[in-house]
Amino acid sequence: MPFSIKKIYLATPYTHPDNLEVLSYSDNQKHAHRTGLIDQYGEKNPGSKISNKDVVKIREIYSKGKVTQKFLADQHDVAFQTISDIVRGKYRTKQDGPIGDYTNHRQRNTKRDLTTGRFV
Numbered sequence: 001m002p003f004s005i006k007k008i009y010l011a012t013p014y015t016h017p018d019n020l021e022v023l024s025y026s027d028n029q030k031h032a033h034r035t036g037l038i039d040q041y042g043e044k045n046p047g048s049k050i051s052n053k054d055v056v057k058i059r060e061i062y063s064k065g066k067v068t069q070k071f072l073a074d075q076h077d078v079a080f081q082t083i084s085d086i087v088r089g090k091y092r093t094k095q096d097g098p099i100g101d102y103t104n105h106r107q108r109n110t111k112r113d114l115t116t117g118r119f120v
Contacts, residue, residue, distance in 0.1 A: 056097040059087055063097075063098040087100075
């Protein structure tokens with residue numbers, strides 16, 4: 001298993017053997033993410049398709065209730081589930097914009113017939 005070396009005291013300008021410890025690559029990556037040395041959140045993530053500004057715009061537009069998640073998804077070339085997670089605050093939690101429970105924005109009637117259990 002490959003190992004890497006991590007400085008224990010990052011404030012020291014020199015590398016002294018007492019300031020080093022042997023870690024696996026996985027542990028070194030976890031440490032880098034935990035301490036903020038690697039930040040791939042939001043648009044810094046190479047797999048991100050939506051910029052931070054677009055996230056704010058999506059949340060503001062959707063909060064007004066004039067458009068559907070499918071419409072926003074088609075504009076930004078992502079799945080409507082991604083838009084749903086953004087407007088509900090499940091994804092991109094560090095970005096601004098209104099986050100809320102939008103169950104009242106459903107487009108179809110969700111009432112059921114009590115005898116048959118079917119949607120009316």
